[in-house]
Amino acid sequence: MDLLHPQLRAFTAVLEEGSFEAAGRRLHITSSAVSQRIKALEDRLGQVLVLRQPPCRPTPAGELLLRRVRPMQALEAEALADFLPEKNETNRPIAIAVNSDSLDTWFLQALAQLSQAHGYLFDVRVDDQDHTLELIRNGSVLAAVTAEPTPLQGCEVQALGIMRYQAIASTAFVSRHFSQGAQADSLAQAPMIVFNRKDELQWRFIRQITDVTLAPPIHYLPTSTGFVKAAALGLGWCLAPDSMVCDALAARELALVAPGLWLDVPLYWQHAAIRSDTLRNIGAALQNAASSSLGPVQD
Structure with missing residues (x-):
């Protein structure tokens, strides 16, 4: 029905x-x-x-x-669940967007809890955290994890936390390219690993160190977990979340490119502003999962 x-x-x-x-x-x-x-x-x-x-x-x-129509679908599913709880046909995938690093670290924990508790199905779209908001804007998804704290018209925002990124490479790579530290000259010469052409994280990190416009050699590698492996294999340097690299750093399989420097990316949950039990449940689960992996967003 x-x-x-x-x-x-x-x-x-x-x-x-x-x-x-x-x-x-x-x-x-x-x-x-x-x-x-x-x-x-x-x-x-x-x-x-x-x-x-x-x-x-x-x-x-x-x-x-x-x-x-997206919010209407969510409310329709809830209404049908109220009146026809035995009908599995009311359980349609919920379209949401998330950045790859979140998906590969803390996000799946929340989806698993939601699926077990409520039987939700998900249609997950992946994009850079600076671009997931466009998927709400064009109607592709109902909600998204985004780096944008300002809500779109008709949306609400919840702070999730800060994802801290470290600049990492293999110990041999750091010794070869950054023996004198991460400076304009060394950053211009050392190969850099970038997720795709939307990925601005490495460039933002470079701007923390130097105002000089650089054109380093670049590997494009669209895999979050592959970033860490590629860096460990000496392919180049890159930024990766703390939670992905802490064990490898402790085991000295990786080294920090610029000790004492990092990049913090605040993440938010932005969704249609409707009175929906589904969205409320998802938001609560995401905040709970994020609290164990992300740092607090500073006011």
Whole structure:
């Protein structure tokens, strides 16, 4: 049973599944029926909502509608659970976004607790903490872990804590490249490991040390746990969360590039401002998990 209009159900299914065919399989109707429902919705609103190309993506008008529909889906699921608790069909994945480092450290603990306690399913999207907010803005997710403390219109924010990053490399790499310390000259020559082209952490750390514009050799390596292994193997230097490197530092498998310097990144939980038991439960679980791994956010 659905409380939302079938046209809205088809619209969200196409964007979540990426095609009319996949949406039809999920909704147990033909792809032609999916297309007819979306066309009828577009006619009603006088706007093209879906770019019909693989994968299907929302137009700007579609993003606006999707952002409005996401909270409605959460409230619909809660209403159906109240009246039809025996219906498993009401348990649909909750779309949320998180940065890779959080996902690989403290975040999964909260998801596991929520799944066991409430039976929630999750559709987790991964992006840099400076960019996850865009996934709320375009309607891709209902909520996100973000570095942005200022709420979007129609959203609320909870502080989670500070993730501390250390600049690390293998002991041999540090001896070879930073024997005189982390300075402009050494940072310009030493290979640097960066997650992807959105990753600004290493550059922010460099700006703490020097105002000189540098162009060091760069490895792009899109794996959080692989960062630590790559650094230990001498591929380059990088920033990694305390919790990922403390054991390797203690065992001297890794060394600090600049002892006494680090980068603190405050993290926040930003979500649609609706009276939702689901969002309240998720927020509480995330704050509990974050409290054992992250430092307190300073006012």
